[in-house]
Amino acid sequence: MFSKILIANRGEIACRIIKTAKKMGVLTVAVYSDADKDALHVHMADEAVYIGPSPSRESYLLGDKVIAAAKQTGAQAIHPGYGFLSENAGFCRNCAAENITFIGPPVAAIEAMGSKSAAKNIMEKADVPLVPGYHGDDQSRDIIKKAADDMGYPVLLKATAGGGGKGMRQVWSEAEFDEGLAAAKREAMSSFGDDTMLVEKYLTQPRHVEIQVFCDNHENAVYLFERDCSVQRRHQKVIEEAPAFSMSEELRAQMGESAIKSAQAIGYQGAGTVEFLLDIDGSFYFMEMNTRLQVEHPVTEMISGQDLVEWQLRVAAGELLPKTQEQLVLNGHAFEARIYAEDANNDFLPATGKLSLLKTPIESEHVRIDTGVRQGDDVSVYYDPMIAKLIVWDENREKALQRLAKALSEYRINGVTTNIDFLYNLATSAPFKAADIDTGFIEKNHDLIFHNDEKPLVNELPIAALFLVLSKESKAKQQAQQSNDPHSPWYNANAWRLNEANLHTLVLAHNDTEHTVTVEQKRQGNDAYYSININGEKFDCQGEILTTPHNDDTIVATVNGHRSQTTFNHFENNISLYRTNGVFNFTHILPDCGQHNEDDNHGGLIAPMNGTMVSVLVKSGEQVSKDQPLLIMEAMKMEHTIKAPSNGTIDEIFFQVGDMVDGGAELLAFTEQESSSEESE
Template identity: 80%
Template sequence: MFSKILIANRGEIACRIIKTAKKMGISTVAVYSDADKDALHVHMADEAIYLGASPSRESYLVIDKVIAAAKLTGAQAIHPGYGFLSENADFCKACAQENITFIGPPVGAIEAMGSKSAAKSIMEKANVPLVPGYHGDDQSHDVIKAAADSMGYPVLLKATAGGGGKGMRQVWSEAEFSQGLEAAKREAKSSFGDDTMLVEKYLTQPRHVEIQVFCDNHNNAVYLFERDCSVQRRHQKVIEEAPAFKMPDELRAKMGEAAIKSAQAIGYQGAGTVEFLLDVDGSFYFMEMNTRLQVEHPVTELITGQDLVEWQLRVAANETLPKTQQQLSIHGHAFEARIYAEDADNDFLPATGKLALLQTPVESEHVRIDTGVRQGDEVSVYYDPMIAKLIVWDENREKALQRLTKALSEYRINGVTTNIDFLYNLASCQPFVQEDIDTGFIEKHNDLIFHQNSQTLANELPIAALYLLLSNANEAQLKAKQSSDPYSPWHSTSAWRLNEAHVHQLILAHNEQNYDIEIEQKHQGSDSYYLISISQDNQLMQTVDCQGEIKGEHMIVNIDGHRSQATIAHDENKINIYRANGVFSFKHILPDYGSNEANDSNGGLTAPMNGTMVSVLVKAGEKVSKDQPLVIMEAMKMEHTIKAPSDGMIDEVFFNAGDMVDGGAELLAFTEAEVS
């Protein structure tokens, strides 16, 4: 076994590998860039080597620098994690040339699976079922389009060197094909340096099921069952679970055997994942093989009781697999939710910022958190915006799902926008609970997940209003105790008026709808309660009797005799109420006392975040139509197209392709067309 390894990665996967290495008594070497000099993985490792500037192409992706770091520290092996150099055949070759063990598959396997087109050819010869498609060498527009036309729309365009949803586009009609192909090729070129594409038939209701395989150097191979990764946005996984729901034992065995056949066809060694599309009729088709550990590997670990990183290290050290297929079994059910810095309400736009507050659920045998950040860390523009992976386990799917929603309701992050509320709504909505899931799940249930359908909010509005009142009262009492005159009337929050009712008035907004609320404090004997009246557009909607008590992050509330509990997250003027049927977000609208600032009549279009200008599609003096693409930016590994908000004229363009752009910077001067 190795005495020292270098981890050629960052963030949560680097921390994850370090934990197993420490458990096995192996010393670790971290590498880091300017942006990561104080990162968690740097502090966890026994040693750390500086690689270079923050952009990954100047640090984590520079093979010579990583090899030099391993040689300098005497590391005998390099673990590439996932992403970066993990599936780079040249890196694997460079390790071999320096007599450093690459903790991964042999270079031939990486090369075979590095091209999706070549991989499909290999699998076709190995009799592994394939989705109908074209993966030929002729990359002309007309040939690829003819293939798409012949198999019928919708089709899926995929970069042959791709992964993680990059260089991938759904095309629903012939009219969309050319624009989709250009965007996919451009993104593929930017992400992988290779814009070779394949096209395949897009199945409209498939599930994304992947099989975890492991092979050693002694002709042993096993599959550690399956994961369902159907719930995706931007072709990237959001929530994964293991084992897959509604998976008969016979089908599981067939898919497992096909996965092993796929691995053996390329002489595989180490951890790998074979991804399949599972159709509604039980037929399945090979998609691709990832020649590395997957982001979602923890759910497999929790249902099998195996440490897959330890397996990787043992196989790389030429040991045999720790278990045979007969010794492996499934125990319980696990979910993984990926917590990202992103705005789910704004097409999942990545977000940057400082993690001013970071409070996680308590870890236990049921709850695990894999992360590479701490409170106070910065989510930068240079890397993937994933903050953590929340993994839960219990003895069946129903109980595990309850664990997941509870843990999500306990996660607290301030300082940067996250997708936690989105994940909670997704995991708690009935179609997900009832296993009515395919790869189009988010689009199909968009209104349900984002609570855009009409709701009565019969309980949630009174809870939010009463919480605001009680929390303000508690805060006033605390300030009173700390003051020199605790009984001063200025500390009172009872809305006392001489010969008048004790009435508080406030405005709460939900889904861009404002609600006027009056809260009157009442007394009945020694007890006090609140009469809450809710109106919208001067129409009274409801009046309820309400009592409540705040206990930490929970609120006990009694509404018209119905006693219940809610988890509350309160950040400045935003209140989130976590209930069994989802999370309800309210904004406390403060009184507008006016402003001396002039109205902003600037017709500019601004950058949604820090990034790089990929392409400028218009020029000064050009007339444009509403929703016409104007510029394309790239940030945090994703492309973002800025479109015209209306018909109008481009007055001036302020950036060129390749320029770095700060978030909020004006990109173009735009004049809206006059309405005749």
């Protein structure tokens, strides 16, 4: 076994590898960029080496610097994690040249699977079933389009050099082909430096089922069951589970044997994942093989009881596989939810900022959290915005899903927008509970998953308003107690007012909708209560704020005779309300505090996030129509198209291709076309 390894990665996967290495008594070396100088993986490792500026192309993607760090520290092996250099055959070859073990497959296997088109040719010869498509060398637009036309739309354009949804576009009609091909090629070149494409027939209701395989260099191979990764947005996985629901033993064996056949066809060693599309009739088709550890590997660990990182280290050191196929036992059911800093209500735009609050569920044999961040850390524009992977296990799918919902409801995150409420809605939706899933699940169930818009008006908004008023009164009492004149009426939030009611007016925003709420304190005998008016509907409320062991604010509130207990977190002017039916986020709009108003844009279009300008599709003076693509920005390796809000004219463009853009910056000046009198009637 190695005495020291270097981890050529960052974030949660680097931390995950360090944990297993420490358990095995193996020393670890981290590498870091400017943005990661205080990152969790740097603090967890035994040593850390600086490798360059924040952009990954100037640090984590520079294989020579990583190898130099390994030589400098005496590391005998390099674990690449996933992403970055994990599937870079040249890096693997250079490691071997320096007598450093690459903890992964051999160069030939990476090269064979590194091109999706070449991989399909190999699988075709190995008699592994394939989706109909074109994966040839001729990359001319006309050849690719003819293949798409011949097989019929919809089709899927995919970059042959990568994965993770990068360089991939669904094309639903011939009219969309050119725009889809250009976008896929541009994104592929940005992410992988290679814009070679393949095109496949797009199956409309498939499940994405993948098989975890492991091979040693003694000609042993096993599969560690399957994972269902069908629930995706932008071709990126959201919630994964293992095993796949309603998978028969016969089908599991067939897919497992095909996966092993795929691995053996390329002389594979180490951990690999063979991804299949499973059609509704039980047919399955090879999609690709990932020659690395997958993000979702923890669900396999939970149902198999095996540490896959430990397996990787042992196999790379020349040992036999720890288990035979017969010794592997599938036990229970597991889910993984990927918690991201992103705005699910705004097309999943990545979010950046400081994690001013980060409280997690308590870990146990049923709940596991893989993360690379702590409270106070920044979510940077330079890397994937993942905050954590939440993994749960129980004896069956129903119980595991209940644990997932409970654990999601226990998260407390402030400072950045997250997808937690989206994940909760998804996990508790009736179709997901029934396992009625395929790769189009989110689109088909959009209204069920994004269903919180009206609920705060009825249930949560009165309690949120009551919480703010009670908080204000509590702070006034604290200020009075700390002052030289604790009985001064100036510290009394409920002091007597000449000819005025004791009235508070609040503005609370939820999901981009502002609600004006009035709260009036009243008395009935010796009891005080609050009359809350929201859009003409009145609520009689009483309540008190308690402190919980987790230091969250908890309000015990009675609203129109109904008593409930609700946990809050209040940071600056943001309020998170944690209820049994989900997480509700409010913003307290303060008067005269410079809140953003669309009317202040003066016809400008605003950058929705930090990023890089990759394409300018219009020029100054050009007439444009509503929803016409104007600009394309890239953030965290994903493209985002800025479209015209209405018919109008481009007055001025403020950024060029290659410019870094701050979120909130004005991108261009735009004059809306005035409606004619006929149109306005």
